[in-house]
Amino acid sequence: MNNKCNLIRDILPLYVEDMVSTDTREFVSEHLEHCEACRAELEHMRKPADIIPNTDIVPLRRIKKELFIKRLQTVFLTAILACAIVTVIFGILTSPKFFSYSDDLFNVDSGADGSITIAFDNKVTGYSCMKEFNDETKTEIYQINAWTTTWDIYSSNRGKQNMVIPFDRETNVQIYYAQNDGSEDVLIYGINDNAYQDTVTLPRQIFLPYFMLAFLVLAILAVLRFLLKNKQAIIVWIDRSLLFPISYMAAHLCTKGISFTSYSSKRDFCIIVLVAMLFYFAMLTGISLYKAKKRTSQKNFED
Ligand SMILES: [Zn+2]
Structure with missing residues (x-):
């Protein structure tokens, strides 16, 4: 091993890492071509460097x-x-706020064909209707309620709510308004036959x-x-x-x-x-x- 070899060995780590100038690279490459000992040293340096990434890549x-x-x-x-x-x-x-009964809450009209229309006031944005049939009195009993929601109050497109009950000659019709506030249901259409009196709709x-x-x-x-x-x-x-x-x-x-x-x-x-x-x-x-x-x-x- 001569002095040139020592010099090359000093540079080899940088050479392996490709951190040398082009001139140095050429100088080292040239030497490696002729010197088997330095070539062996280079191989030795490269091996662990190659192995490390292989083992480390999995974790x-x-x-x-x-x-x-x-x-x-x-x-x-x-x-x-x-x-x-x-x-x-x-x-x-959107949770419904139910309206208590009042005179201006809706209008009930009978059409010429006998159908019943309930036209709700503008403040009403939703309603629901439950239908029962009383076999004894042959009466259709409707129970309706009306509400609005916070969402509807602040959104602009509040459509007018109308409800139509088609006419059926075979049966009588009674419509009750359920106030959903613990007070009695109010008869808003039909003849009071006392069958459904003093009914309070209770929450589920x-x-x-x-x-x-x-x-x-x-x-x-x-x-x-x-x-x-x-x-x-x-x-x-x-x-x-x-x-x-x-x-x-x-x-x-x-x-x-x-x-x-x-x-x-x-x-x-x-x-x-x-x-x-x-x-x-x-x-x-x-x-x-x-x-x-x-x-x-x-x-x-x-x-
Ligand atoms: Zn050498």
């Missing part, structure tokens, strides 16, 4: 994938929480049993979790199931507060279930993110 890919999933989950969590908030706000804005109470059921399921699952705490495979499923009653109860509290009654129970129930589903997926994603964070911080601690 690197894994970390990249984990980061990608984490980012995706964060985006998903944000989107789903935004959807839940929008649904809750939408539910509150279905939400309390549902809420209690969710609470019961939660309590049972919590006890099961405690009893089976050593069985990891079952605990995973219990933890996922626990989120169902929690989501339902949280959705109820967000949409209806602590009220358990409703005059529009179907609508309210649909909104609660929708919000509960969004909460469920948000919680699943949130927990997964939290666990991933815990794993990373643990790993860092161990390192």
